[in-house]
Amino acid sequence: MSNKSSVRVRFAPSPTGDLHVGNIRTALFDWAYARHTGGKLIFRIEDTDTERVTDQYIQAAIDTLKWLGLNWDEGPEVGGEYGPYLQSQRLEIYATWADKFLAQGDAYHCYCSGEELEERRQLQMKNNQAPGYDGKCRNLSATQIQEFKSQGRKPVVRMRMPDGETTFVDAIRGEVKFEHKYVPDFVLARADGSPLYTLAVAVDDVLMKITHVLRGEDLLSSTPRQIRVYQAMGLKPSEYPIFAHLPFVMGQDNAKLSKRNGEVSIAWYREQGFLPEAICNYLALLGWSPGDDKENITMQELVELFTVERVNSSPARFDMKKLEAINGDKIRALTIDEFLKWALPFLINAKVITGTQAELDVVRSALPIIQERIVKLAEIPTMLNFLFVKNFKVEGDEMGKIVDPDSQNVLKVALTKLEPVQSWDHVAIESVLRVALIEELGLKPRIAFSALRIAVTGSHISPPLFESLELLGKERSIARIKAAISN
RNA sequence: GGCUCCGUCGUCUAGUGGCCUAGGACUCUGGCUUCUCAAGCCAGCUACGAGGGUUCGAAUCCCUUCGGAGCUACCA
Known part of the structure; x- marks a missing residue:
């Protein structure tokens, strides 16, 4: 190299x-x-x-x-000294090279029509021969050419594949060899003069001084054709780019x-x-x-x-699954500011927020508790929706889980204990609720907190309960608990 | 059909003759932790496609075979 x-x-x-x-x-x-x-x-x-x-x-x-x-x-967008970089803007360049190949005898005009080609291809397949151009127009006489022209035929430019073989070293696969009898003469330019991939890719790689071609494995078998064009352009093997065909x-x-x-x-x-x-x-x-x-x-x-x-x-x-796992890792590694930057468009697109400063402040304080709970950013809106929804209502399915006497009792007790709480932060909230529900009522935490969770977030799956209550604020939390109490 | 490429756990991979009773990650299963869901931690399942060689010794080298993919265009 x-x-x-x-x-x-x-x-x-x-x-x-x-x-x-x-x-x-x-x-x-x-x-x-x-x-x-x-x-x-x-x-x-x-x-x-x-x-x-x-x-x-x-x-x-x-x-x-x-x-x-x-x-x-x-x-x-950035330009460069070997431009233009759109092949559609380089048509004259390819035409010039096609003419040169013609003049050198590396390429020739082929007057076969698509239908004729197809017909012969079918015949080859039928006879169990390798399908491919049969070289019919390789050595046309002047009278034959006249004949085709008088028929109004427009020729394509076809590259002549000489006998022999092409060997090259692929940086990933090692030495690869193609015998030319399996690489038929191929078309460089259409009848209207427009180039095909095989011409343009090789010409551009040379003109743009490409040293390494890393591309899909599907192009591996087109490499001998590309090399054939290099040869016609006068390149020495040492001047060919290094090929590396990537697996699918x-x-x-x-x-x-x-x-x-x-x-x-x-x-x-x-x-x-x-x-x-x-x-x-x-x-x-x-x-x-x-x-x-x-x-x-x-x-x-x-x-x-x-x-x-x-x-x-x-x-x-x-x-x-693995992409998701990695995405989750990357999300967890984000700083809150970065996370906020990524989260906002999703929240706004989902119409959970409009983007006011007040909303941003809430989102920012809510992000830490959902950061390790999501795998994709698109999950954020549903996770935080309960903090912004205007007319909060627990849906039927979830509501059904908290209408039983035990749940109702939890809600009532929680309500009376929460109403007097002055400093509305998750630490205070948690201690009040633990004393009232776990110690005094003797309930299992998962049972006791589940009812509350559904009442205030609308779902039995949510971010941590006490932090959620804090973020919701006392007023809305109390109101939602009240609303969940049947009588 | 022909040509070319490829072949290690379910998946992505580490591995270039002894460090391999094959390592890691994801998935899955079980457990711990726990206010749900996650996260985290622990444990487990599971692989050198097959068959022959070479060698004291092979996932690694050779041969055969089977399987998969791409190409076989006046697409790229």
Whole structure:
């Protein structure tokens, strides 16, 4: 490998949809590697397929990456000396190279129509032959070309794969070899001159001086084609980038993660209240490991520890439970100020609060008691709703649990003991209630406090009772207990 | 079908010939703690796909086999 500061890695998604878990894992590794080596991360948009690409996804991808904390040195928004970084803005460059390949004899015009190709492919399959371009237009005579032209045919540009084989060393998998008889001549540019991935990706990696290509394993078998383009461009093997094909992230059904087998859109994780650092931490563990037993790491630690050598070659199954566990850990590690910053949008979105200073003060004092009780930020609204709801009412199910004589008695006793309490803090509240209900009435704590919990929070599951009472305030607490007493 | 990649607990992984009667994390189960729910703590379950070699010794090396995945486009 060349010296450290010259490392240039690229993340080059095709914006045909929202960035998903697999894309992000790749982006994360690209980023971590660039940062680890002190190199540059180049963000390039591969939008050569005009039929599938949508502009909105480009902006969405930018937003997602930024939200995750992954920054880039060259690319959309930041520019760079090798731009533009949208392939749709580099069309002339690809056209120029395609012409050069044609002139050099590395590529040739192919006049076969899609239907003809498909027909021949079916025939190959039927005869148990490897399907692929059969080389029909490889050596057309001038008269044949005239003939096709007079038929009004427009040619595509097809790369000639010479006999032989391509061998390259994948940084994760070792030496990989493809015999060219299994790598048919491939199309570089459509009849209208627009480039295909195979052309654009190779040209850009060379022009943008990419030194390391870390990408999904699905591109492994397209590597010989990419190398063929390098050769046509005049590169020596020592000038090829280093390839590292990352293992897949798979869904529950053992297939590549997709919308069908799991939640893949990062937007969804964001809405659920997963922290960017938790997502990155978890994703980093899919196909890579720090080496020791420490799994909960910061972005900083990831950068320090990440090496391609430690990337696994086998695919990993996505496990929501573990992501949640890590997210819970990260949430618990937040300072209250940070936690507040993350919590507010969820509270406001759920219309639990509007965002007044008074509300913020309450939320801030309530956060410590729910911090270790949630796994996702989206759980916050339901947990704190009882503190803000205007017309509080215990719902039927829960109400049914406190209409029995014992519960009613607890509420009545609690009411009389609580009303005189002057300093309304959880310590005082707890001691009063313990004396009255546990010592004097001889009740089991879980029985005694359960009735009160339901009466004031509306649910048998809530944050700690005494702190909840304190946060609610004396007035509302008393009122709710009164309301829960049947007569 | 062909080509290529991959194969350690349910899941993510540690492991590069002896440190492995295989370690950690998540999940699950049981327990402790306890005002609910959590958190925390303790314990337990469970794996080298299979079969052959090589070796004093193999999860680690070799072969075969089985299984899974990707590719096989004028998608990327």
